[in-house]
Amino acid sequence: MRSVDVLVIGAGPAGLAAAHAARRAGARVVLLDASAVVGGQFWRHPPAGSSAADSLALQHKWDGFTALRAALTEDPGCEVVTGAQVWAVDRRDAGPPVVHALVGPADGGDRRRRVFEPRALVLATGAHERTLPFPGWDLPGVCTAGAAQAMAKGEGVAVGRRVLVAGTGPFLLPVAAGLIHVGATVAGVVEASSRRRIARGWLPRPHRMRPKDLLAKSAELGGYVRTLAAHRVPYRTGAAVVAAHGEDRVTAVTVARITEDWTPVPGTGRRVEVDAVCVGHGFVPRTELAISAGCALAADGSVRVDDGQRTSVPGVYAAGEITGIGGADLALAEGAAAGRAAAGAAGQTAVGGAVSTAEVARHRAFAARMHRAHGIRPGWTSWVGDSTVVCRCEEVTAGQVRAALAETGTCGLRSLKLSSRVGLGMCQGRTCGRNVEDLLPGPLLDAGRMANRPIAVPVRLGEIATTPTE
Amino acid sequence: MRSSDVVIVGAGIVGAAVARRLVLGGFRVTVLDRGASAGGTSSSGEGNILVSDKGPGAELDLAVLSGRRWTELAAGLRAELGSGFPDLEFEAKGGLVVATTAAGADALLAFASTQRGAGVDARPVTAAEAAELEPDLTPQVAAAVLYPGDAQVQPAVATEALLASARRHGAQVRQGVTVRGGIVSKGRLVGVDTSAGPVHAEHTVVAAGPWSAEVAASLGVRLPVLPRRGTVLVTARMPRRIRHKVYDADYVGAVESAAAALQTSSVVESTAAGTVLIGSSRERRGFDGRIEAAVVGELAGKAMLLFPFLAGVPVMRAYGGFRPYVPDHLPVIGPDPRLPGLWHATGHEGAGIGLAPGTADLIGALMAGEEPEIPAAPYAVTRPSLKEETTG
Numbered sequence: 089m090r091s092v093d094v095l096v097i098g099a100g101p102a103g104l105a106a107a108h109a110a111r112r113a114g115a116r117v118v119l120l121d122a123s124a125v126v127g128g129q130f131w132r133h134p135p136a137g138s139s140a141a142d143s144l145a146l147q148h149k150w151d152g153f154t155a156l157r158a159a160l161t162e163d164p165g166c167e168v169v170t171g172a173q174v175w176a177v178d179r180r181d182a183g184p185p186v187v188h189a190l191v192g193p194a195d196g197g198d199r200r201r202r203v204f205e206p207r208a209l210v211l212a213t214g215a216h217e218r219t220l221p222f223p224g225w226d227l228p229g230v231c232t233a234g235a236a237q238a239m240a241k242g243e244g245v246a247v248g249r250r251v252l253v254a255g256t257g258p259f260l261l262p263v264a265a266g267l268i269h270v271g272a273t274v275a276g277v278v279e280a281s282s283r284r285r286i287a288r289g290w291l292p293r294p295h296r297m298r299p300k301d302l303l304a305k306s307a308e309l310g311g312y313v314r315t316l317a318a319h320r321v322p323y324r325t326g327a328a329v330v331a332a333h334g335e336d337r338v339t340a341v342t343v344a345r346i347t348e349d350w351t352p353v354p355g356t357g358r359r360v361e362v363d364a365v366c367v368g369h370g371f372v373p374r375t376e377l378a379i380s381a382g383c384a385l386a387a388d389g390s391v392r393v394d395d396g397q398r399t400s401v402p403g404v405y406a407a408g409e410i411t412g413i414g415g416a417d418l419a420l421a422e423g424a425a426a427g428r429a430a431a432g433a434a435g436q437t438a439v440g441g442a443v444s445t446a447e448v449a450r451h452r453a454f455a456a457r458m459h460r461a462h463g464i465r466p467g468w469t470s471w472v473g474d475s476t477v478v479c480r481c482e483e484v485t486a487g488q489v490r491a492a493l494a495e496t497g498t499c500g501l502r503s504l505k506l507s508s509r510v511g512l513g514m515c516q517g518r519t520c521g522r523n524v525e526d527l528l529p530g531p532l533l534d535a536g537r538m539a540n541r542p543i544a545v546p547v548r549l550g551e552i553a554t555t556p557t558e
Numbered sequence: 559m560r561s562s563d564v565v566i567v568g569a570g571i572v573g574a575a576v577a578r579r580l581v582l583g584g585f586r587v588t589v590l591d592r593g594a595s596a597g598g599t600s601s602s603g604e605g606n607i608l609v610s611d612k613g614p615g616a617e618l619d620l621a622v623l624s625g626r627r628w629t630e631l632a633a634g635l636r637a638e639l640g641s642g643f644p645d646l647e648f649e650a651k652g653g654l655v656v657a658t659t660a661a662g663a664d665a666l667l668a669f670a671s672t673q674r675g676a677g678v679d680a681r682p683v684t685a686a687e688a689a690e691l692e693p694d695l696t697p698q699v700a701a702a703v704l705y706p707g708d709a710q711v712q713p714a715v716a717t718e719a720l721l722a723s724a725r726r727h728g729a730q731v732r733q734g735v736t737v738r739g740g741i742v743s744k745g746r747l748v749g750v751d752t753s754a755g756p757v758h759a760e761h762t763v764v765a766a767g768p769w770s771a772e773v774a775a776s777l778g779v780r781l782p783v784l785p786r787r788g789t790v791l792v793t794a795r796m797p798r799r800i801r802h803k804v805y806d807a808d809y810v811g812a813v814e815s816a817a818a819a820l821q822t823s824s825v826v827e828s829t830a831a832g833t834v835l836i837g838s839s840r841e842r843r844g845f846d847g848r849i850e851a852a853v854v855g856e857l858a859g860k861a862m863l864l865f866p867f868l869a870g871v872p873v874m875r876a877y878g879g880f881r882p883y884v885p886d887h888l889p890v891i892g893p894d895p896r897l898p899g900l901w902h903a904t905g906h907e908g909a910g911i912g913l914a915p916g917t918a919d920l921i922g923a924l925m926a927g928e929e930p931e932i933p934a935a936p937y938a939v940t941r942p943s944l945k946e947e948t949t950g
Contacts, residue, residue, distance in 0.1 A: 175851075176850075178850045178852075179848050188851045380848075382848075482831075491642060495643045495644065495718075496718035496721070497718075498595045499594045500596065500597040502594070502596070502601050502714070503595055503601060503717075507712075508644065509831060513874075514794060516874060516875060532594070533597070533734050534594055542849035542875075542877075543873060543875060549836075549861065550858075550868075552855050553859035553869070554855035554856050555859055
């Protein structure tokens with residue numbers, strides 16, 4: 089058991105900023121990340137010495153990242169542990185939980201156990217992607233937008249030669265640009281929100297956005313748009329991939345016009361030949377560690393925090409996407425606030441700038457615009473047929489889930505999982521959990537239950553076993 | 559307002575089995591649960607239908623009766639509900655209890671001998687035979703006993719199947735309805751007040767598992783049912799390598815113990831889905847549901863003593879729950895003379911799935927004024943061993 093002032097879990101923008109701020113306030117810090125390198129999904133990059141193509145062109149605020157990384161890795165008061173999978177956190181009656189990690193390559197046989205007893209804990213575990221199912225989405229060649237981006241950024245590899253990017257949100261643009269950069273032909277970007285909704289979401293009271301933010305965002309998005317235009321990539325709104333076709337892998341998709349609530353308009357389907365399709369419908373906070381730690385959640389499933397990034401558990405702070413999807417700028421601001429506050433909780437006197445609650449609030453307002461413009465609409469469930477697989481791990485179709493619910497009459501997700509096997513596979517409902525809840529006709533009495541994962545990542549029994557004591 | 563002959567509080571396995579039995583016996587039945595069906599203890603265990611862990615006595619009698627009923631039920635429910643209903647995964651796979659030390663071997667063989675005296679099929683097997691029954695079992699076998707009468711069922715599906723059958727015969731199942739108190743008239747309980755209004759009934763059956771004490775208290779009686787926490791690990795799916803329910807011989811001691819502190823002993827088995835379930839821990843800490851790394855680690859370590867190959871197998875999930883524990887280790891079944899109209903069907907600790915059909919038979923016979931197949935007196939709430947906890 090190792091005691092530490094501030095333990096930060098997750099080394100994306102929020103976690104790096106938190107570790108940095110906690111160090112500046114004088115706390116001794118340990119920063120854990122599951123990847124081989126720090127940076128998170130936003131700054132995903134090949135490990136040093138990798139032969140992967142240079143992908144710096146795909147990075148944003150890279151200088152900010154290298155400065156943070158250098159400050160932390162060269163600092164003897166901060167231990168950066170990569171390849172560290174936190175598999176369990178033990179809630180304690182008072183104060184932050186005990187954190188159990190395994191360190192080393194996940195496929196290796198000799199990961200080292202490390203147990204931390206932090207005086208303050210910052211959870212910066214980020215988000216995983218939300219993908220809405222459609223007929224054929226389980227074919228090889230269909231992947232998440234994030235997976236495509238990770239391959240482009242991390243390995244310099246394209247997921248296909250002719251690729252369609254579909255879903256919703258501004259994230260689709262850098263994914264498409266990344267694919268172009270690594271040599272793919274992008275057959276189109278298909279955004280589910282209509283032009284009208286995008287305008288209504290982003291544009292009201294633009295004077296409330298600081299010109300600097302507006303310019304920065306516009307410049308970033310404008311850069312992608314110029315890349316797409318230069319490569320004659322069609323950008324379509326108010327449409328969705330409603331089916332993927334192919335035998336052994338995807339060879340084509342059907343793109344259809346959809347209404348404001350995302351119901352496909354009959355007769356508008358058009359076939360597009362592709363050898364890969366990337367879909368992304370936003371992000372879901374990765375809350376399993378926060379839930380195990382006892383942190384209260386907000387209605388949307390994110391971790392509830394106050395102005396100082398405090399969760400409901402004393403000594404536990406949260407920052408970045410787990411407090412609500414808001415992007416890297418918000419994550420950096422929240423991380424800095426969380427790191428300072430955590431250092432304070434660990435007994436250090438905060439130094440440096442005042443807690444940047446105003447900055448956090450500004451970025452949150454920006455995120456709210458994004459959700460208004462791109463949030464998932466309920467009509468999507470009408471493009472899911474009875475034979476559409478919803479849970480890929482256990483190969484459970486929407487029809488099977490609906491039938492199990494009708495046969496048993498239960499109002500409980502737990503019973504439904506056990507009678508249909510939906511959400512019981514290796515991903516433990518990360519991919520399908522919310523989709524299943526959306527697909528059911530009535531409200532559940534235990535909604536959100538799939539997010540409870542006491543064992544946060546799969547671990548081999550031998551890696552966690554303790555010798556029985558008699 | 560709705561009037562029923564019987565209102566059952568709790569839509570878990572026991573409430574479901576009792577509802578089906580009563581509705582088939584001609585009663586009008588309403589089942590209430592403050593949560594969802596099969597949402598508590600019934601979906602938090604392994605689905606054990608065991609005789610192997612019970613010594614001669616009233617619990618074994620109930621287990622033997624229930625085991626017989628389960629075999630009939632599994633076939634009957636399947637026929638009644640059709641192939642569209644999720645599979646109960648009932649499997650009469652048998653249990654293999656293994657001792658790995660000389661002291662454990664003596665205790666196991668002596669225990670099995672007493673069970674044989676009570677009519678249980680408990681067959682000592684040699685280490686070589688054990689290896690044939692379970693090729694991946696540890697070679698460190700000091701003694702092993704095969705119990706062909708042990709079986710397994712998917713407990714949540716089993717609960718839903720019993721409820722679905724009860725519903726088809728006229729029972730009403732209402733989820734998300736909380737009992738707030740009793741309706742008493744002339745010294746008799748004539749129904750319950752709920753979050754959805756009053757429900758009148760001639761008989762009220764408390765089948766609320768570990769929450770039964772709370773429900774009973776709201777009706778004005780003391781009932782000594784306490785939560786005893788357990789944790790189960792689930793591995794990734796794999797080709798079946800474990801054929802029976804396999805326990806280390808410590809399991810019997812842990813079940814019968816009354817200690818509050820953490821105890822673990824191995825219970826390892828495959829499921830129809832291809833996962834391996836690893837139990838079991840026992841701990842009395844109120845309704846504290848957290849799952850701790852220390853418990854998980856101990857379960858993993860003990861399971862590896864039985865099946866060394868598990869060391870390399872990924873565990874992907876852990877779940878926990880609360881067993882309804884009664885200090886004298888027997889369920890409470892039957893009418894409560896302290897409050898006419900009140901019945902109990904609770905306190906089965908970790909054996910509720912297995913004992914539910916026998917419990918339902920007892921309640922069904924007693925409520926109809928018939929002689930039950932086995933004597934009901936040992937399970938009465940008025941039994942001497944609970945005197946301290948039920949009076950005052």
